[in-house]
Amino acid sequence: MEYITSIVLDTRREKRKKLYPVKLRIYSTRFQIKKLYTTKYNLSKKDFASIWETEKCRNEHKEIRNELQAIEIRANEICKTLKPFSFSLFEKKYLGNFIGKDTIDSAFSDYTNELRKAGRIGTAVSYECAQSSLKKFFKNAKFTDITPDTLTKYEKWMLNKGNSITTIGIYLRSLRTLFNNVIAEDLLPKEYYPFGKRKYEIPTGSNVKKSLSLNDIALIYYHKANSTEEKSKDYWLFMYLCNGINVKDMCLLKYGNIKGAVLEFERAKTVRTKRNVEPIRVALNKDTLRIIKKWGNAEKNKDNYIFPVLTNELTPERERQLIQQLTQVINCHMKSIAKQLNITNDVTTYAARHSFATILQRSGASTEFISEALGHSNVKTTQNYLAGFEDETKKETTKALTAFKKPISP
Numbered sequence: 001m002e003y004i005t006s007i008v009l010d011t012r013r014e015k016r017k018k019l020y021p022v023k024l025r026i027y028s029t030r031f032q033i034k035k036l037y038t039t040k041y042n043l044s045k046k047d048f049a050s051i052w053e054t055e056k057c058r059n060e061h062k063e064i065r066n067e068l069q070a071i072e073i074r075a076n077e078i079c080k081t082l083k084p085f086s087f088s089l090f091e092k093k094y095l096g097n098f099i100g101k102d103t104i105d106s107a108f109s110d111y112t113n114e115l116r117k118a119g120r121i122g123t124a125v126s127y128e129c130a131q132s133s134l135k136k137f138f139k140n141a142k143f144t145d146i147t148p149d150t151l152t153k154y155e156k157w158m159l160n161k162g163n164s165i166t167t168i169g170i171y172l173r174s175l176r177t178l179f180n181n182v183i184a185e186d187l188l189p190k191e192y193y194p195f196g197k198r199k200y201e202i203p204t205g206s207n208v209k210k211s212l213s214l215n216d217i218a219l220i221y222y223h224k225a226n227s228t229e230e231k232s233k234d235y236w237l238f239m240y241l242c243n244g245i246n247v248k249d250m251c252l253l254k255y256g257n258i259k260g261a262v263l264e265f266e267r268a269k270t271v272r273t274k275r276n277v278e279p280i281r282v283a284l285n286k287d288t289l290r291i292i293k294k295w296g297n298a299e300k301n302k303d304n305y306i307f308p309v310l311t312n313e314l315t316p317e318r319e320r321q322l323i324q325q326l327t328q329v330i331n332c333h334m335k336s337i338a339k340q341l342n343i344t345n346d347v348t349t350y351a352a353r354h355s356f357a358t359i360l361q362r363s364g365a366s367t368e369f370i371s372e373a374l375g376h377s378n379v380k381t382t383q384n385y386l387a388g389f390e391d392e393t394k395k396e397t398t399k400a401l402t403a404f405k406k407p408i409s410p
Helices: 045-052 057-079 087-095 106-118 121-138 150-162 165-184 214-222 231-239 247-252 287-294 316-340 347-364 369-372 378-387 391-402
Strands: 001-007 020-028 033-043 262-265 282-283
Touching: 001 033, 001 057, 001 262, 020 045, 020 057, 020 087, 033 045, 033 087, 033 121, 033 231, 045 247, 045 378, 057 087, 087 282, 106 165, 121 150, 121 165, 150 165, 214 231, 214 347, 231 287, 247 316, 247 369, 262 391, 287 369, 316 347, 347 369, 369 378
Parallel strands: none
Antiparallel strands: 001 020, 020 033, 262 282
């Protein structure tokens, strides 16, 4: 054993009335060093001997004895998780009250509370979904209980319940973040990290293409929508034409974001994660200006939202609720429009973003240009957005492979 725990009376310094502090002592057999940690008790030599050094103590002292036993038990439990043992790790856990965070469930709760306080409601909800799922499988598991083998079993359990690889990946990336956090805080030795090569690798779901063809978008553009669908159609086209802006960022736009003939904004998703955020710049055209004039707030004060969805001083929870409601309304109306136009591809707000990226690619724009327009931090993310070429284009291209064939005479 690399450590020995004990409860001792520190008689080096008398406090008052011949009382001495009771302390937890940790002795490292590896380094042959001992350290003392204060408890809330001060006892005389006689009382300490009666409470701690006898098999039974008086009834009035039982509560003190039980609390001292709990302190030593807790110290032992912490020490058991430290492989190898070190005082710095012990102190972080013992003095930092890590015992409460040691379970996966409590770590999730602490982290989601932080996210909610920071106004990151969507991310918090995602983590809470992951927490609920992992709690059902792992139950009161601690970080030290999570191994590559248990993660593989969780993956199989999720698949058997009908969950997708994408969902499993989202949940386990949340768990991986918590592992990275506690390791960065020196609350868990790196040896317990279960992710990575030769350990457990988080699965990645196949990318479902969301892009519409240019012909599909033309049909939507020229479609005479009824009064109920008209606003949703214009919002969808605005997102498509404004670099594939998502619903949240569109709702957060203010008149102050309009700089002459350019719309300049920062993605809400990246503002918190990047120190030097590069704003996205969109050249406004007749169509986008028409939509702003038609559906925008009449009061064009720079601090006023362009579109009448949000108002100032909303709570993060209410803001998210309104954005979700608008997203659902747009998707519902666009689905109806697609049905009328016999468009079989996805026409959600997500499809507007993917279509912007893919159609630019097909027109010859570089991936680097598209990446900048989308506000991505790296080109690899952009590549995932770019759908495959249209089937008809593929057919024409593959004809070249058999161009040598002679036409068959009638």
